[in-house]
């Protein structure tokens with residue numbers, strides 16, 4: 001055993017000692033240090049020495065960031081009943097779901113908050129001016145009329161202004177002043193929408209008060225709250241969880257008794273409410289002399305999501321013991337040097353084995369207009385270089401010459417992956433530009449925009465049926481058990497045997513089969529199971545069509561005035577080629593090509609690849625203009641100037657986020673790293689070279705990889 005390996009073992013032993021002593025800790029180590037490995041060793045230690053040895057019925061909680069990470073840990077840990085590995089959402093729900101009476105109080109308070117916000121929206125929005133200008137009795141009359149004409153509203157909602165007005169004008173009991181209210185149809189729809197929402201929530205409150213409804217549920221499948229259906233989504237779950245432990249100390253005691261060992265992986269990207277939740281339990285344990293330990297595993301330099309705690313964890317959860325590790329198990333010295341240069345803090349990594357010293361890092365720049373073609377040519381050359389080099393050195397495995405290309409802008413990544421058109425359409429939707437990355441491209445389904453998620457499920461369903469590899473259970477879910485085989489196979493044949501070129505073709509086919517198929521009722525079951533529709537949404541072809549088109553309309557035209565433009569935008573989604581949509585769905589699903597895979601920087605968290613190509617630019621989309629240019633500019637300044645530039649908190653946060661992104665991207669490489677900067681670097685060359693060493697124009701002749 002080398003001295004580094006012995007030192008590494010000592011670090012692991014120190015974690016075990018903290019567990020023995022119930023000292024809560026934070027394990028900090030850089031990229032590739034073996035944090036996941038250390039977490040698994042820790043879980044094994046606790047299972048064997050604490051749970052199995054004492055035959056304790058208690059469990060170990062292990063929280064990870066994604067479902068992919070859950071599966072990874074479960075498979076590496078092997079079968080263990082004692083360790084409950086899950087996402088934070090699953091675990092918190094499991095913990096609090098039995099406290100229904102308390103949850104119900106939380107839910108009521110949330111509904112009251114939303115009603116209050118609704119009231120403020122109504123009072124504060126210029127769109128509601130016509131309503132606010134009405135006298136009180138007229139407002140009441142308007143409200144009653146709106147409630148009576150609810151069906152009319154939903155049937156007419158998608159109509160253009162003139163037919164919409166016409167539909168209302170034929171109503172017999174309309175208020176005298178209605179014409180005035182309908183002068184701007186968009187504003188009318190806005191106000192009526194808010195009034196309906198308030199009414200739904202008030203009805204729900206009454207039903208809770210009378211005891212008619214007693215249960216409230218977390219809905220993991222959709223990405224927005226449906227409070228009046230007694231369902232809430234991800235962020236609200238964290239809110240409720242925190243509120244419950246803060247309000248009911250008994251819940252802290254139950255958690256401490258059930259899960260005396262609590263571990264959190266990738267803590268830097270955890271929501272601050274989760275850290276507050278854990279801290280509340282920790283405080284309770286200390287105050288009440290209970291044995292309980294929490295261990296955080298992560299790296300503040302890899303915090304890349306805005307809602308993650310990152311460095312703020314120090315302020316949110318104090319009193320933790322720090323365990324640091326400087327060894328790197330993943331990369332060659334050349335890559336580690338770059339990563340150390342980027343993070344520039346107290347963690348200066350060294351490779352665990354000295355002979356890991358044959359990697360290579362090269363930085364190139366090119367300022368031509370056609371970025372896509374330049375990057376493609378660059379990758380072809382990199383690939384040739386790897387093939388030649390590996391060919392010379394003997395046996396080649398596919399991973400030896402496979403390139404993982406990390407792209408900054410979504411647009412470039414989407415183009416590379418063959419779904420540039422899909423991305424372009426979503427770019428024109430109502431999704432805020434900054435959120436496109438998560439709401440359209442996230443590989444964590446719970447982060448997708450609700451309508452985008454529904455389209456994803458629809459496409460995935462098409463793909464599964466087309467490929468014919470899925471089981472009836474995959475398609476129909478639990479309802480497959482009571483389903484006639486003939487009907488199930490009929491609908492699958494009907495859906496699979498018709499040519500489909502666009503999303504519209506696919507939706508039309510579903511609508512047609514919901515109308516005309518002999519197996520229409522089982523198609524409803526497919527949509528409930530696979531697209532997460534409510535039963536009411538698939539009751540008929542018409543309802544399915546209008547609920548889908550409605551949600552597309554909201555996605556594309558939240559506030560649009562111009563109805564022709566709105567229709568054009570809705571059509572732009574429906575007309576998207578099914579092949580591009582399937583490329584997009586494959587990306588979301590993590591299905592990769594063989595020779596070159598393209599990822600966004602964010603998508604590579606926790607991964608490692610032998611050969612990495614990073615495509616860099618000054619800006620990260622339109623919103624983050626000059627993100628990297630500014631970053632490299634700051635790091636080439638002297639300390640005093642750096643301090644001055646970063647004295648503004650917002651600027652500093654942006655700088656740290658950029659640094660973390662670059663750190664995560666560069667540290668994925670095991671052996672070879674190539675960077676191509678697709679802008680003019682003359683003003684930031686010095687900053688770039690302090691991190692990556694010499695920069696060269698591309699293309700150049702000499703590209704030799706050292707042995």
Ligand SMILES: Nc1ncnc2c1ncn2[C@@H]1O[C@H](COP(=O)(O)OP(=O)(O)OP(=O)(O)O)[C@@H](O)[C@H]1O
Nearest residue numbers: 030031032033034035036037299329330605606607
């Ligand atoms: N003690 C060990 N013995 C053998 N291999 C190890 C050990 N620890 C880690 N590794 C290997 O080193 C690599 C990096 O480890 P791991 O993925 O756990 O790092 P990490 O700290 O979670 O990285 P990152 O923060 O970059 O995601 C992996 O291939 C892992 O299997």
